[in-house]
Amino acid sequence: MLIGFVWLSLTKAGVPLDFSFLKDFSKRLGDGFWLTVALSLASLACSLLIGVACAAGQSAKILPLRYLCNIYVGLIRGTPLIMQIYLFFYIVGTAWGIENRFAAGVIILSVFEGAYITEIIRGSLLSIEAAQIEAAKAVGFTGRQTVRYVVLPQMVARTLPALTGQFASIIKDSSLLSIIAVTELTQTIREISATNFRLFECYFTLGVLYLCLTLPISFVSKWLERRYDYGN
Amino acid sequence: MEIEFRSLSKQFEDHKDVLLPMDFAGDVHALAVIGPSGGGKSTLLRILGGLIAPTAGQVWIGGEKVCYEGAAVEAHRKKIGYVFQLGGLFKHMSAIDNIVTPLIRVHGFSKEQARARADELLGRFGLLTEANKKPAALSGGQQQRVAIARAISAKPKLLLLDEPTSALDPEYTTEVLGIIRELKEERLDFVIVTHEMGFARHACEKVLFLAEGQLLEYGDSDTIFQQPATYKLRSFLGKLLEWNI
Numbered sequence: 502m503l504i505g506f507v508w509l510s511l512t513k514a515g516v517p518l519d520f521s522f523l524k525d526f527s528k529r530l531g532d533g534f535w536l537t538v539a540l541s542l543a544s545l546a547c548s549l550l551i552g553v554a555c556a557a558g559q560s561a562k563i564l565p566l567r568y569l570c571n572i573y574v575g576l577i578r579g580t581p582l583i584m585q586i587y588l589f590f591y592i593v594g595t596a597w598g599i600e601n602r603f604a605a606g607v608i609i610l611s612v613f614e615g616a617y618i619t620e621i622i623r624g625s626l627l628s629i630e631a632a633q634i635e636a637a638k639a640v641g642f643t644g645r646q647t648v649r650y651v652v653l654p655q656m657v658a659r660t661l662p663a664l665t666g667q668f669a670s671i672i673k674d675s676s677l678l679s680i681i682a683v684t685e686l687t688q689t690i691r692e693i694s695a696t697n698f699r700l701f702e703c704y705f706t707l708g709v710l711y712l713c714l715t716l717p718i719s720f721v722s723k724w725l726e727r728r729y730d731y732g733n
Numbered sequence: 734m735e736i737e738f739r740s741l742s743k744q745f746e747d748h749k750d751v752l753l754p755m756d757f758a759g760d761v762h763a764l765a766v767i768g769p770s771g772g773g774k775s776t777l778l779r780i781l782g783g784l785i786a787p788t789a790g791q792v793w794i795g796g797e798k799v800c801y802e803g804a805a806v807e808a809h810r811k812k813i814g815y816v817f818q819l820g821g822l823f824k825h826m827s828a829i830d831n832i833v834t835p836l837i838r839v840h841g842f843s844k845e846q847a848r849a850r851a852d853e854l855l856g857r858f859g860l861l862t863e864a865n866k867k868p869a870a871l872s873g874g875q876q877q878r879v880a881i882a883r884a885i886s887a888k889p890k891l892l893l894l895d896e897p898t899s900a901l902d903p904e905y906t907t908e909v910l911g912i913i914r915e916l917k918e919e920r921l922d923f924v925i926v927t928h929e930m931g932f933a934r935h936a937c938e939k940v941l942f943l944a945e946g947q948l949l950e951y952g953d954s955d956t957i958f959q960q961p962a963t964y965k966l967r968s969f970l971g972k973l974l975e976w977n978i
């Protein structure tokens with residue numbers, strides 16, 4: 502239906518479609534595409550580290566550490582990404598002389614997504630029942646064995662589908678880095694459309710390219726969900 | 734198995750006097766612990782099994798003093814089999830892995846030995862076809878049979894069961910209690926917390942009555958049921974029998 506509506510709008514606007522320019526820009530599009538992939542993968546890795554550390558901090562016995570982690574999650578989740586990008590890049594980035602836009606992009610995105618991943622991990626940690634831990638003790642597992650054979654496998658089963666979903670979000674969110682001129686996919690398209698004014702074709706292509714990344718991921722996420730569903 | 738408590742007591746930070754100081758000594762083969770909810774039955778069983786430490790006092794099992802610290806308590810837990818109400822099986826493992834993993838990791842079995850032992854027990858409890866199912870795919874009765882198989886797999890010196898049938902439908906209750914009675918015939922010593930008074934009376938030799946953290950009565954099961962000495966036990970049994978046919 503949505504496609505039909507877009508199509509109707511198109512014919513109403515009377516814009517002839519012409520995708521021939523894509524060939525000329527294929528190299529730049531490819532570069533942008535792979536930069537988006539690289540940005541997202543790097544951010545996924547860093548945000549996972551942040552998420553794990555912060556979730557551990559939230560359940561730590563040291564109160565100030567706990568508060569610090571809670572404040573971080575609250576601030577990041579309570580503000581839009583675009584504001585964080587400007588703030589980090591133009592103020593923090595300038596102050597500390599972070600010139601490399603790719604690195605800046607990864608840092609900003611990781612800090613942002615890390616807060617969401619913290620919540621995912623904390624949720625799965627909370628969902629592990631006391632009865633399972635007690636059973637682990639009762640069969641004679643040591644503390645370390647309990648983590649290895651009970652806590653970790655159950656956490657992985659519960660976090661993996663959600664984490665995969667979050668990866669799709671990272672890919673989409675990375676498009677906002679175009680505002681600090683990281684030439685990832687969105688920025689590449691912006692530049693191209695600024696020269697040839699084929700707005701519709703450009704952004705249509707952009708959508709298709711993002712879907713090429715996110716659709717398989719959400720498919721994997723669904724599959725993982727079924728694979729690890731042991732009933733709760 | 735000789736079990737002895739010496740001025741054993743337990744208090745929680747937010748809930749004082751869950752177990753009042755108690756002394757007890759008895760030769761336990763099939764002991765039922767009965768009493769009203771919140772009376773401290775599970776707490777007592779957890780202390781026996783080394784899952785929590787008492788606030789004061791000592792526990793002696795088979796002439797050995799139970800130590801509640803570090804490696805010693807882990808060694809103690811290895812010698813005890815434990816069955817919980819329901820949900821004590823590891824949810825992410827199949828029935829057979831629930832048995833095999835502790836055998837390998839805790840008791841040093843080889844993979845083949847562990848599998849053979851698990852197959853033997855699953856076969857005996859009529860669960861061979863369910864071996865690869867996760868607990869959620871099993872009925873409550875099947876889950877409890879797997880839990881019992883796991884608990885006895887390493888030949889524990891004492892089996893502890895905390896209301897193993899409370900969450901089950903009546904027909905499953907009978908089948909699980911039947912298994913426990915079989916174990917008794919094989920001279921596996923056990924302590925069971927139960928609300929199945931028929932089982933406590935006819936399948937257990939001794940009964941211990943616990944209410945409001947106090948060990949009020951202990952004796953032969955027939956005596957306990959026929960001549961309850963305390964008012965609390967009389968009223969507890971009276972309430973249970975109110976709807977008897």
Ligand SMILES: Nc1ncnc2c1ncn2[C@@H]1O[C@H](COP(=O)(O)OP(=O)(O)O)[C@@H](O)[C@H]1O
Nearest residue numbers: 745747748751769770771772773774775776777
């Ligand atoms: N970990 C705990 N922390 C605080 N209070 C507890 C804890 N475990 C049990 N209690 C309290 O101890 C009392 C006895 O509990 P329990 O041993 O489970 O009784 P029963 O098994 O006889 O029903 C209850 O009032 C319960 O609320």
Ligand SMILES: [Mg+2]
Nearest residue numbers: 774775776896
């Ligand atoms: Mg209880």
